[in-house]
Amino acid sequence: MARRSTEALVEPAILTWARSTAGFSVEEAAHSVQTKPEKVAAWEKGEASPSMSQLRRMAAAYKRVLSDFYLPEPPREEPFPHDFRRMPGEVALRYSRALRYQLRLARQRRELALELAAELDAELPDSPSAPERLRADLDPEEAGAKIRRLLGITFPEQRRWRDARVSYNAWRTLVERKGILVFQAVGIGTNEALGFSIPDRPLPVIAVNRRLHPNGRTFTLLHELIHILLQVGSICDIEEKASRSPNEQRTEIFCNAVAAATLVPRDALLAEPLVAADQHPRDWSDDQLSVLGRIFGVSSEVVLRRLLTFGRTTPAAYATHRAVWVSLLDRSAASDPDAEYRRNMPQEVISDLGRHFTALVVESYLNSFTSLSDVSRYLGLRAEKVPKVRELLTKE
16 A cells, blocks of 8 residues: 655745745646646645645755745745846846846855854954945046955056956955955856845845856956945846836946946056057957957957947947857857856855855864754755865965
């Protein structure tokens, strides 16, 4: 005789909360649990109870730990950061399950970092103070110079970062030293969001889509840093869209302009021999833009946009180049760079979670505040690989 599965005695409101916050419809939830929509609806009305095996399937689908389903009542959900990707009223259509999950993970990791720091009595890096924050009415060149002073970066130092990945990691380290957690978001298409930011203090959060080329990650990192300094949380695709409300359009244009001014300072660009040799507006070859991009650690598009700002190219030339770049980006977005992601590799864990967060988790374990199984769960890494993470963290 078949053995009947044990019923899961959970509150119906918890089932509704877990499903809706994960972005599932009743029909989608039923498919993931391998049952009928009527069953899911009955569970959420309290007319029936799922079995333990069904609850486990729900936990896996909704990306929740099993204990979440035994909370006495649904917890208060933090609001999403402001969505700068589209017009008001359309926002809910764009929160995919993957994006919802990455937003939730970012908040959970921030809360965990605060708890671990308190247990360790660790001093948190200072988040940018009020005088260091930005106003949206600042001149972008002035704001870019202010950010460079805040991060303590000089152009001779920046010029040594000739490799795009080295440049991104260097800028990221500078941002993390200002008390900002920088994560890499996994599983989100670049056509959905390039990054997001949560300005809560201490330990504000920036997440950068890891599917981006390192140059794109660098620009997104700076763009989201500016949102943090404006104290405006965001979900961004960084495109400057006429369909946005005027205020949101101004904010995104400002963030893009300041990010570009930070990465490509005016005087440094105009002093480059390639640029200084001809002060008239002109077209630029791909090779010339690539050379300038490597000097500043940015994409050819960012360089050309700066040249346009200073009258060293024409709007028509910029539009022609950009049409080609957008076409290439659309084709690359159709592939899945995450397929090459080396999961469960210590170096990739540090890359996605950041050195500061990872170090807090490992330090908590070494001081017996956290079990090895918890460390494994926090890092998404098999327990036997934790010593390798610790070894990598000791290397500069």
